[in-house]
Amino acid sequence: MTPAARISAAIEVLDDLIQRRRPASDALKDWGLSRRFAGSKDRAAIASLVYDALRRRASSAFAMAAETPRALVLGMLAGLRGLSAEEIALLCSGENHAPMPLDAEEWGRLAAFSLDGAPDWIGADVPEWLWPAFAAGFGRDAVGEGQALAGRAPIDIRANRLKSSRDALMADLSHASPEPGAWSPDALRFQPGHDGRGPSLQAEPSFFAGGFEIQDEGSQLVTLLAGAQPGQTVIDLCAGAGGKTLALAALMGNQGRLFATDLDSRRLAPLHERLARSGATNVEIRIPRSRGHEPLIDLAGQVDLALVDAPCTGSGTWRRNPDAKWRVRPGALAERVKDQAEVLARAARLLKPGGRIAYITCSMLPDENDEAIRAFLARHAGFAAVPLTQVLASTEGDFGLLARFATEFGLQLSPHRTGTDGFYLACTQRIA
Numbered sequence: 001m002t003p004a005a006r007i008s009a010a011i012e013v014l015d016d017l018i019q020r021r022r023p024a025s026d027a028l029k030d031w032g033l034s035r036r037f038a039g040s041k042d043r044a045a046i047a048s049l050v051y052d053a054l055r056r057r058a059s060s061a062f063a064m065a066a067e068t069p070r071a072l073v074l075g076m077l078a079g080l081r082g083l084s085a086e087e088i089a090l091l092c093s094g095e096n097h098a099p100m101p102l103d104a105e106e107w108g109r110l111a112a113f114s115l116d117g118a119p120d121w122i123g124a125d126v127p128e129w130l131w132p133a134f135a136a137g138f139g140r141d142a143v144g145e146g147q148a149l150a151g152r153a154p155i156d157i158r159a160n161r162l163k164s165s166r167d168a169l170m171a172d173l174s175h176a177s178p179e180p181g182a183w184s185p186d187a188l189r190f191q192p193g194h195d196g197r198g199p200s201l202q203a204e205p206s207f208f209a210g211g212f213e214i215q216d217e218g219s220q221l222v223t224l225l226a227g228a229q230p231g232q233t234v235i236d237l238c239a240g241a242g243g244k245t246l247a248l249a250a251l252m253g254n255q256g257r258l259f260a261t262d263l264d265s266r267r268l269a270p271l272h273e274r275l276a277r278s279g280a281t282n283v284e285i286r287i288p289r290s291r292g293h294e295p296l297i298d299l300a301g302q303v304d305l306a307l308v309d310a311p312c313t314g315s316g317t318w319r320r321n322p323d324a325k326w327r328v329r330p331g332a333l334a335e336r337v338k339d340q341a342e343v344l345a346r347a348a349r350l351l352k353p354g355g356r357i358a359y360i361t362c363s364m365l366p367d368e369n370d371e372a373i374r375a376f377l378a379r380h381a382g383f384a385a386v387p388l389t390q391v392l393a394s395t396e397g398d399f400g401l402l403a404r405f406a407t408e409f410g411l412q413l414s415p416h417r418t419g420t421d422g423f424y425l426a427c428t429q430r431i432a
């Protein structure tokens with residue numbers, strides 16, 4: 001397919017996902033199934049166009065004064081990919097499956113591409129209804145935070161200390177031009193190409209050998225700061241597919257006991273294979289047998305560290321999942337806040353005196369970050385917040401600079417601040 005035909009295809013896919021309110025991945029899959037002529041490079045390029053258009057959905061619609069799929073794609077080509085009106089006009093020839101030629105209004109709007117007079121939520125490409133909750137945490141930086149979340153994300157890997165090292169992987173993957181991560185000692189970063197695609201790291205022999213996992217550097221950092229020590233009893237209550245479980249096992253050097261569970265046992269399924277590849281030997285997966293069943297009840301009073309990687313809106317990962325930004329519905333935030341309170345209360349019941357909860361979200365919204373901790377502390381008199389300075393000082397390495405990103409109870413990472421996904425971490429300790 002020509003670059004112009006790919007643009008037409010992206011407009012078609014966007015039309016489908018907007019009309020039928022379906023996930024971008026479903027619309028892309030269906031498009032591919034009914035267009036067998038499209039090769040894998042075409043599909044990847046079309047997906048990249050669709051995701052880029054979703055990243056800048058509000059600002060493109062404003063600059064183009066239209067919210068049609070065509071306006072969103074053309075606006076994104078100017079606003080995100082930096083194409084001039086002339087370059088876009090050349091692509092829109094109307095021939096050989098290319099989009100129809102630009103009209104005078106489109107030409108003028110692409111040439112000017114202006115967000116002058118746009119409200120902040122549009123400048124930030126954050127849904128209007130969510131803007132007050134989002135802006136609450138960032139004050140004057142809120143628009144810049146939103147803009148950084150509307151960009152593309154790099155691909156980060158975590159060197160698995162049980163099998164490899166960052167230096168060894170730096171050499172092994174040199175053909176893909178890795179850079180060391182700025183914060184996590186185990187992170188390597190790969191920048192996406194002009195078309196938004198990154199290297200196929202999961203096809204690397206060192207990946208199959210367990211040398212690394214794909215994991216955003218922010219996710220690595222909050223897991224490191226959670227403070228798991230070799231020999232401890234650690235639980236990962238919201239383990240999902242185990243991204244943080246694997247990192248915890250490596251940080252513990254396979255010493256001590258690590259238990260992984262999740263409310264949704266199906267989500268734990270990939271963890272079995274990932275554990276085998278990683279060489280982690282101190283992990284036990286516990287499956288809840290029924291609603292309300294506590295699969296870790298035998299550990300009550302023995303747990304040193306409970307990692308609560310809580311269910312949340314995922315607003316910190318909008319760079320990787322821009323579809324989710326526009327699909328999140330009013331009401332979802334209140335539901336997640338309820339889930340967060342529930343899982344924090346569970347963690348509290350299992351800790352031993354002096355034990356800690358490391359509460360983590362991939363959210364940018366104070367309601368599910370500091371406010372969740374404030375509510376937890378109000379309900380649990382026997383717990384106190386661990387000051388961030390203490391958390392940073394007790395982690396091996398030099399993390400003092402992160403104190404700049406302190407919130408009332410914890411730490412907020414973001415693409416704008418740390419070049420990572422948006423993650424929040426707060427630690428609390430059982431004092432009675």
Ligand SMILES: C[S@@+](CC[C@H](N)C(=O)[O-])C[C@H]1O[C@@H](n2cnc3c(N)ncnc32)[C@H](O)[C@@H]1O
Nearest residue numbers: 238239240242243244262263264309310311343
């Ligand atoms: C952010 S995801 C976990 C991601 C995972 N820790 C990782 O690093 O790959 C949150 C998980 O919490 C689970 N969850 C939701 N409510 C829960 C609850 N009340 N107790 C335990 N897990 C819960 C969800 O099924 C989901 O897998």
